[in-house]
């Protein structure tokens with residue numbers, strides 16, 4: 136074993152470089168001339184004057200930090216207002232906000248599972264749910280992606296009394312949807328609980344952006360728990376668990392990422408509340424995200440997406456990486472997903488639509504994407 140840290144790190148860095156897995160941090164300018172197709176700011180609200188003003192107002196009132204764990208000094212009345220507003224929005228009885236969506240997933244899964252229980256997770260579940268499985272101390276089974284029959288088999292063959300099923304509602308890499316209604320049916324039939332991560336569903340799917348759970352008619356189901364992030368459609372930071380009042384009480388007492396983590400910062404609380412108010416006032420924003428996503432998919436020559444995420448699979452890591460760089464050089468910020476985020480040989484551009492993309496921006500997107508993708512696919516550019 137190599138005990139010298141520097142040489143071990145050098146070797147690992149060389150391995151990653153060979154595999155095309157080196158990552159660069161690229162600070163984002165405060166105001167950019169580029170068109171953003173990479174962020175999760177689905178409703179285009181992070182620079183909205185009302186959202187920024189609300190964040191500033193919360194800081195003026197409560198200070199810059201929440202000062203402690205939610206159980207000690209970190210709870211303000213505004214945290215509780217946000218929790219009630221989020222719960223009301225999705226049709227849940229109660230809500231509990233966490234410092235991030237990651238922490239919400241870890242907290243919900245670990246507090247609702249544990250030794251002697253079974254956790255069944257979709258193969259495409261977000262990394263935070265994967266890590267939650269690892270921390271759960273439960274027996275963990277990974278079901279093939281969107282395979283309801285497999286979930287049913289795993290649940291019905293279990294020896295454990297308690298079981299949880301985990302899934303994203305909208306999967307983060309491909310933007311495809313979980314078969315929520317069917318999944319809930321087998322979960323209920325087998326006496327288990329379904330945890331649905333609505334990170335990419337809220338603000339995009341459902342009536343006025345209330346999420347996929349609402350869209351399929353499962354709001355308020357007593358055996359369903361929603362987890363969410365405030366960092367995407369809600370233009371802030373933080374996470375939430377939205378479920379029954381009894382789940383909230385259980386998490387307050389037992390969720391380690393709630394108890395041993397500083398409460399969500401006031402600025403994020405204020406910003407998220409303002410973003411939610413704007414979405415309620417202009418529910419058409421959610422539909423506009425899907426329309427823009429469909430336009431981008433048509434330009435990219437891929438199928439119409441079910442969410443804001445347009446996934447353009449290009450194959451090998453270097454092809455996707457070079458295409459992403461070519462887009463950036465021409466003023467289009469795009470995401471690039473490579474292993475281990477996605478399976479080997481499926482490296483891709485990940486383009487995210489926003490409700491506020493203008494017609495002029497769509498024209499530029501058509502020109503740049505048309506040329507770059509033709510190059511990446513070894514074709515002649517199709518005129519935009």
Ligand SMILES: Cc1ncc(COP(=O)(O)O)c(C=O)c1O
Pocket residue numbers: 235236237238240261263303307332334335364365366372373374
């Ligand atoms: C599906 C999903 N769940 C959870 C998270 C984590 O949320 P947060 O960034 O608020 O920690 C993300 C991404 O950020 C996500 O895409």
